Amino acid sequence: MIPASFDYVAPTTVDEALAALAEHGDDAKVLAGGQSLLPILRMRLNAPGVVVDLGRIPDLQGVCDDGDHIVIGAMTTYAAVLADDLVSTHASLLSKAVATVADPQIRHRGTLGGALVHADPAGDVGAPVLALGAELVVAGPGGQTRTVTADDFFEDLFTTAVGEGELLTQIRIPKHTGWGAHYEKFVRVSHQWSIVAVAATVRSEGGTIAEARVGLTNMGSTPLRAVSVENALVGQPATDEAIRAAVASVADGTNPPSDLNGDSDYRRHLATVLTRRAVLAAAGA
């Protein structure tokens, strides 16, 4: 379908982009990779007056090493994240999750930052970013920046800490060098949004789990972090039996959706199975 007509601006710096957002207020929509925005516009579910395209801002793209963090520009595509050695070395959980996103065409268009700000709870990058304890750098009017932890970033369905007139510019991920990781995604067809997925990364010491991080996809209105399960896993041997017990309560208190792919009870059941599998795989068991 054809979107309603809109004005289009393509700034080349973050400051210009922020200025455009300041000028147009809530009449403006930010275009990152467009993999969610364009269908919304084409189906006329939204009709912004101005679309601000971030695709021509070089500063928002790429991955760099910053000591104990890696820094990923918000406009880095999934494909670029997937191909990046810094990410696969220091945040392999993110690589593994990104590898499952949709299909190659979408991965060459869609961006990490765009997906995070869109904040679809069935999207695949929220849970790993949450599990890895990332910090998100947000630039506001006038160019000042603030840093939001991943725990505070996701507020509700399609809602994040990025406010009106602000832009997510960077994703700073603490290095998890040497951690095992696995993203266990459950879908009916390969290109589908996650029905449920579990992101797990684990630091093992001689067959025992020393630290664990677990994020859940599509188990509520935001990506969720399973802190109690993370704590329960510490000190456990990487065996099926031990992990089965440690993750048994992973779905407690979650409120996943019901739809054609499964009702919420089924999703809660899936979460326990998938978490066990994700942690076992991450622990190399």
Added chain:
Amino acid sequence: MTITEDAPTAGPEIGKARRRKEDQRLITGRTRWTDNITLPGMLHLAMVRSPFAHATITAIATDEAKASPGVIAVLTGRDLADGQGVVANAWPITTDQVTPTHLPVAVDRVACAGEIVAIVAARSAAEARDAAELVDVDYDELPAVLDLKEAVKDEVLAHPDLGTNTSAVWTLDSAAQGSGTDVEDEIAKAREDGIVLEREFRQQRLIPAFMEPRSTVCDPTGEQMTVWTSTQVPHILRFLVAATTGMPESKIRIIAPDVGGGFGGKLQTTPEEFATIAVARRLGKPCKYTETRSESLLSGHHGRDQWQKLTLSARKDGTVTGLKVELLADLGAYVGVVGGGVPVLGAWMFNSIYKFAAYHFTVRTLLTNKTWVDAYRGAGRPEATFAVERMMDELAAELGRDPLEVREQNWIRHEEFPFTTVAGMTYDSGNYEAATARAKELFGYDALRAEQQRRREAHDPVQLGIGVSTFTEMCGLAPSRILGALNYGAGGWESASIRMLATGKVEVLTGTSPHGQGHETAWSQIVADRLGVPFEDVEVLHGDSQISSKGMDTYGSRSLVVGAEAVVRAADRVIDKARPIAAHLLEASVDDIEFTAGRFGVKGTDKGITMAEVALATWTGHNLPDGVEPSIDADATFDPDNFSFPHGTHLCAVEVDTETGKTTMRSYVCVDDVGTIINPLIVEGQVHGGVVQGIAQALWEGAEFDEQGTLVTGSFVDYTLPTSADTISLVTDHTVSPSTYTALGTKGVGEAGAIASTPAVVNAIVDAVRHLGVSDITMPCTPERVWKAIQVGSAGATEGERGAAAHFDDGAPNQDSPQPSDTTEGGAQ
């Protein structure tokens, strides 16, 4: 078997795995689809569609839309009322069939969501869409009937003026027609001293989901009105436009250019086509309408959608004595061009390859306030094959015997052909033993059974299941006399012409209308062999009523077995016409002329002349025998004597993760018998595509409406169409039992895969978890449904209850899984 193109070799073209000559232009995007056609001064249309399943239209305000930039006209159904034509039903299955009038653009009332209520014509497609958003329609909502079993009650009516939701009841009974015994007697006997199995299956609603959305361009400015449209049926459309608008047929030219898939979804003559024609004629300007994918999923016709109630009687030794079939079939809001005939096409196929003594079939077709339903790949036969193949597995489970062994006990043996079935069809040829033996060998049947046993004993969380489908089908629609007896509104013949050009090149005109099948390649191979000319010298022309003026188009796996038979006969007539000319030029008697490999030779000499030389001599006309016209062109129209009955054995192995309910394909083997194969590469493609479409019904696809009648699966986010990433490599092979009804020995292959594969997959899933107390799972067999079936089965079943006959009196269908919630709240997708 993986087929790659043979290196160019001498010898016959038939049987050569040639790459399709169509593919270069299709794959490189050089072809022009309907939407690529742009005419000077052309207007673009956008449709305003009803969001309600059932409502009275009380007012339509168009002023704001008319004032929108670029808008030329905004037309409602009332504006078009005269001359917009009627979307026709060509097959009233009974003389008293209830058939609601289906106007292309609704006037007073809409009967399903997506129905067109107004049309905007504007200078650009964007301006048309913008203005369509401004058309303000007032509706008074009416109660909608959405559920098939509710519709039977006639409490809420899809069309209140008709007084009932039942469109027709159609019956075939072996005792009544003298083709078998009485099914009630057989069931009664079996209740005394035998086995009676009662099952109810759901055939979910599917969406054809062809790749190219439907598009129509109408140019009303010439002496003939020209319509380009993405259709399977240009000739039928031409006839129906003439018949329902009053336009002389001779003033209508319909062109189906390259068409990107149909699967039955484009055998409809659509409201959109009629509406585009009506607006173009009203405005006197060329108009184009191209649907969006959302419009396509909502308002193109859907397929399947039946409840199937089955009663099978058997002796204790496993010999099936009777099958009783009672169907409820959802037509949706209107009766499509074939409409109610789709379930009737299954009437002869529930008995499939088996020798049942008694058979009864009744279908009740029902109107509901949902998208209309018509043919979708297989049309009636997949539904029948699913039911009987599920029942044969249920019987095997009841007997505790191997499902292939129980089938073999009941099927027609190869030495029994030709065989007249209990439904009254005569199958000409086949060899179910040979196809099954080959399939078992390729599949490694015994080894997989052994692995299945090991996994069961080990309580492996991932269980292995093996599914069987030994199918046949009837295709090649159709003998005109049979269609006449069934009250169908047209014949089933096909037409062809061959034009011999002066330069020796050959033009073949076919009345079939390919939309992805590769007719240009296959027809060229056939003609190259028949006339002895190079493959490259044959051009196949189709789809334009000015060029290929006569035809019945493409559906029902008819093109090769009916259309190509006409081509063969036209080619033979070319030879017959060329022979006296060749004799004259060779100064020999006609009786001494032999035609082989493209050359007319004089017996016992080395004198001869090629077909190309005869064509040139005919064109010059300088030296022809007295009284012979200077033409060797020929036409032929072929009307088949019978249907075509391809068959095959499909074996499927799946792994079911009992912890999640997820099914993963492990192995799929199909050995099909489609008679003589013209092009193995094309046949392979048809089998692959068909099998995957059938697997998709089993595992992935299903059109779902909510309680308001809104299509929930209205985009590819929710209508989960598989891609190649979701399927596995198929193992295919063939046995060849040539048809005795066709000159070439071919049988149809377009639908066979989709007909065969669905029950193979569901049987495999049920087989994987039957020991856990599961005896059925509703399609699509989503992980959630499988998992819930296991939970209920494991909790509820005891050894003795497994396979026990379900009784319809209990009210509920014999589904082990509760119906999952169809709610979508909170779905972020």
